[in-house]
Amino acid sequence: MKIVKHSFDGIIVGAGGAGLRAAIEAAPTMKLAVITKLYPTRSHTGAAQGGMSAALANVEEDNWNWHAFDTVKGSDYLADQPAVDILCKEAIDAVVELEHWGLPFSRLESGKIAQRRFGGHTVKEGAAPAFRACYAADRTGHMILQTLYQKCVSMGVEFFDEFQVLDIKIEDGVCKGVVAYEIATGDLHVFEARAVTFATGGFGKIFKVSSNAHSLTGDGPGMLYQKGIPLEDMEFYQFHPTGIYRLGILLSEAARGEGGILRNKDGERFMERYAPSIKDLAPRDMVSRAIATEISAGNGAGPNNDYVFLDLTHLGEEAIMKKLPDITDFVRTYVKIEPINDPIPVQPTAHYAMGGIPTDVNGRVLSDHKGGVIEGVYAAGEAACVSVHGANRLGTNSLLDIVVFGKRAGQSMVDYVSSTKASPLNESAADDLSNKISGFMEKEHTTEFSVAKIRSELQDSMEENAKIFRSKETLDNQTEILSDLRERYKNVTISDKSKVFNSELLEAIELDYLLDMADTTVASALARKESRGAHSREDYPDRDDTKFMKHSFAFKNGDSVKLEYKDVELGKYEPMERKY
Amino acid sequence: MEIDLKILRYDPENDKKGHWEYYKVDAEPEERILDLLHKIKWFEDGSLSFRKSCAHGVCGSDAMVVNGENMLACQVLVKEVSNPIKIEPIRGLPVLKDLIVDMEPFFDSYKKVMPFLINDDEPGDRERLQSPEDRDKFEDTTKCILCAACTTSCPVFWTADSYIGPAAIVNAHRFVMDSRDQGSKQRLEIMKDVNGAFRCRTAFNCTSACPRGIQVTKAIEDVKRETLLNN
Structure with a gap:
């Protein structure tokens, strides 16, 4: 296998919003490269739709403390409040900075950035829905991704496109660099670098119905987990209420922010019963649970009573086409329904990982639940868990998270690189990965152990046992299934033995990460004997602040998961019952 | 329904000339062309190579020529194209493998x-x-x-x-x-x-x-x- 050696100060893995924002911060002062398994503009930040919240107060009175209150309440009090304060306070400058770099926000008549309503965002600590989400039609994520990439192009940031990082080298708790696979040639590249940021995104592909791209396989969290680094709060996975029926394609919460209504098979606006004050604009965990409850009560629509309707018909053609053009397009393309005239069949779809690689507020990766750090390793965005989203993220706060904490991770790289010296990493760093790949190339293929077979069983079973409602029974069942899948994965084989664009090989390696993500999700969910935010236990329906005001830390322990806990950092907001 | 697919294959390691490969795939009319390619790749021929990511027309990975026209494989449904379905790489850029071109x-x-x-200009501390x-x-x-x-x-x-x-x-x-x-x-x-x-x-x-x-x-x-x- 050909091995190519590179020497950098800093490496960023992943070129979505968090990775690009970190790159912009770090590139001016160090030799930096961004490595992505896609092209940067293919990253899933581009699929985010509705907006990015900041208390700009362009439409009405607002302040960042109210944003922080909503974020903490939305998190079901599991978010670390000092981190939430940073997120909401720095939001304002983050939005303005993106505008200065050219982001084409939609505008108010005054010429200021337009803002819209979004789930869980209120003024005066719950008084009424707030106009806080800064948006560019319903393609805000696309605009953020494009703008950040454009800024990187203008700065001459160096990219390695379609290179997949598959190993990180950490010696004695200190980062030495990464090893990447060049997808077009099959060559291995050793990147010596003393600062590495993981911004690889989420892992929605552990579920069958998902809004996530095929590429979202938990590469960063999986790679670090396999090196003994824990994963935080993995039991908290967000299901977005409005995925297109069966396909899971996201229909933005902006649809409800602009006045859209959820209805059951009888046309009833059922959210009035679940969240009497803000109704359809309740946070996502509550709306998804409400939909699941309606469906299990027989109130779902369709021949199998398994979906509800998102009704936009009263908004009028002009508002729909101006403010929600992309999702209108998706509905027309994939379900052949005209949203201007007819309600849209929707169901909850796997959407966002609140958990991930544990970091402090400066993106530094934690090595344990006691506050230890790994020198030179950083994480940001969905791959990371700061934690600002706690048990349930509010809509729009992910786009905010990537720029605020992407920037902070980049700044940490700068500080670290300026205070340390380069340390060599030689070609032999590629040995482990080289052996792993040779193993796949040499093993004879059998369809019984194909990647797709194991992966589809993983996705089907997670959908069945670990989605919106969970219980000891379903989670025990899933633990057994995962252990069987893990055994079978040890024999996984591939049919493609070529060196050029061997995506089957990469899917085989990614499946290992997906299994890690599922293992840690299920183990953490089983141990959390309460219901909080997105984690709903049918056998423990109440929140238990006495026992579980804690973040879980899942460590790899052979083929099983070992759990530790860390107290939530509280602040000015006292935990209270979550009503809307 | 059964769909006939005809895909232009090219492998720089073993098939420098390229050839048409024929497949039969069971599909629902509402499935995407990308879903058909995945069925082949995942259950029939793991070497078939194409780019993809978001699977709903926003990332721009999977442009290809379907029955003579450029489109995204994830944005077109089986029922919208005539059977048999002919798939080729986009034209004018060097082909690297199967449906993947040099971007x-x-x-x-x-x-x-x-x-x-x-x-x-100095933008100030608020938006332009x-x-x-x-x-x-x-x-x-x-x-x-x-x-x-x-x-x-x-x-x-x-x-x-x-x-x-x-x-x-x-x-x-x-x-x-x-x-x-x-x-x-x-x-x-x-x-x-x-x-x-x-x-x-x-x-x-x-x-x-x-x-x-x-x-x-x-x-x-x-x-x-x-x-x-x-x-």
């Missing part, structure tokens, strides 16, 4: 138009103002996902790959028409080049090919006009 020349052209906001009317002037071209469906449908590009191509001009348009931008003079110089906007022969292939519905030919005409007015 580097495409991104090089994109970078030539300085695709970033140029404005040296822009009226909704000024914002609307470049709304259409902000939608570009750089999938290359337009550029690789252009007959001028097929015969002269030195032509900067529709996608690059769309991205020039996005900044030339932005009231906040001050870099138009430089960008329009690039557009005046022999390989710039005037190479366009108004075939409209790009407009039909755009999976985002951008009025690409109109954007190119806007840029030509700006070039003349600013001369």
Whole structure:
């Protein structure tokens, strides 16, 4: 296998919003490269739709403390409040900075950035829905991704496109660099670098119905987990209420922010019963649970009573086409329904990982639940868990998270690189990965152990046992299934033995990460004997602040998961019952 | 329903000439072309190579030629195309393997138009103002996902790959028409080049090919006009 050696100060893995924002911060002062398994503009930040919240107060009175209150309440009090304060306070400058770099926000008549309503965002600590989400039609994520990439192009940031990082080298708790696979040639590249940021995104592909791209396989969290680094709060996975029926394609919460209504098979606006004050604009965990409850009560629509309707018909053609053009397009393309005239069949779809690689507020990766750090390793965005989203993220706060904490991770790289010296990493760093790949190339293929077979069983079973409602029974069942899948994965084989664009090989390696993500999700969910935010236990329906005001830390322990806990950092907001 | 697929295969290691491969796949009428490719790759022939990511038409990975027309494989349903379905890589860029082409020349052209906001004024600590009317002037071209469906449908590009191509001009348009931008003079110089906007022969292939519905030919005409007015 050909091995190519590179020497950098800093490496960023992943070129979505968090990775690009970190790159912009770090590139001016160090030799930096961004490595992505896609092209940067293919990253899933581009699929985010509705907006990015900041208390700009362009439409009405607002302040960042109210944003922080909503974020903490939305998190079901599991978010670390000092981190939430940073997120909401720095939001304002983050939005303005993106505008200065050219982001084409939609505008108010005054010429200021337009803002819209979004789930869980209120003024005066719950008084009424707030106009806080800064948006560019319903393609805000696309605009953020494009703008950040454009800024990187203008700065001459160096990219390695379609290179997949598959190993990180950490010696004695200190980062030495990464090893990447060049997808077009099959060559291995050793990147010596003393600062590495993981911004690889989420892992929605552990579920069958998902809004996530095929590429979202938990590469960063999986790679670090396999090196003994824990994963935080993995039991908290967000299901977005409005995925297109069966396909899971996201229909933005902006649809409800602009006045859209959820209805059951009888046309009833059922959210009035679940969240009497803000109704359809309740946070996502509550709306998804409400939909699941309606469906299990027989109130779902369709021949199998398994979906509800998102009704936009009263908004009028002009508002729909101006403010929600992309999702209108998706509905027309994939379900052949005209949203201007007819309600849209929707169901909850796997959407966002609140958990991930544990970091402090400066993106530094934690090595344990006691506050230890790994020198030179950083994480940001969905791959990371700061934690600002706690048990349930509010809509729009992910786009905010990537720029605020992407920037902070980049700044940490700068500080670290300026205070340390380069340390060599030689070609032999590629040995482990080289052996792993040779193993796949040499093993004879059998369809019984194909990647797709194991992966589809993983996705089907997670959908069945670990989605919106969970219980000891379903989670025990899933633990057994995962252990069987893990055994079978040890024999996984591939049919493609070529060196050029061997995506089957990469899917085989990614499946290992997906299994890690599922293992840690299920183990953490089983141990959390309460219901909080997105984690709903049918056998423990109440929140238990006495026992579980804690973040879980899942460590790899052979083929099983070992759990530790860390107290939530509280602040000015006292935990209270979550009503809307 | 059973679908017949005919896919142009190429493998630089073992099949330098390339060949048509025939497959039969069971599919629902509502499935995407991308779903069919996955069925082949995952359950029949793991070596079939194509790019994909978001699977709903926003990332721009999977532009290919389906029954003779450029489209995103994730954006077209089985029932919308006639059976048998013929799939080839997009044209005018070097094929690397099966449906994967070399995108580097495409991104090089994109970078030539300085695709970033140029404005040296001190912006202050709040957003620059822009009226909704000024914002609307470049709304259409902000939608570009750089999938290359337009550029690789252009007959001028097929015969002269030195032509900067529709996608690059769309991205020039996005900044030339932005009231906040001050870099138009430089960008329009690039557009005046022999390989710039005037190479366009108004075939409209790009407009039909755009999976985002951008009025690409109109954007190119806007840029030509700006070039003349600013001369």
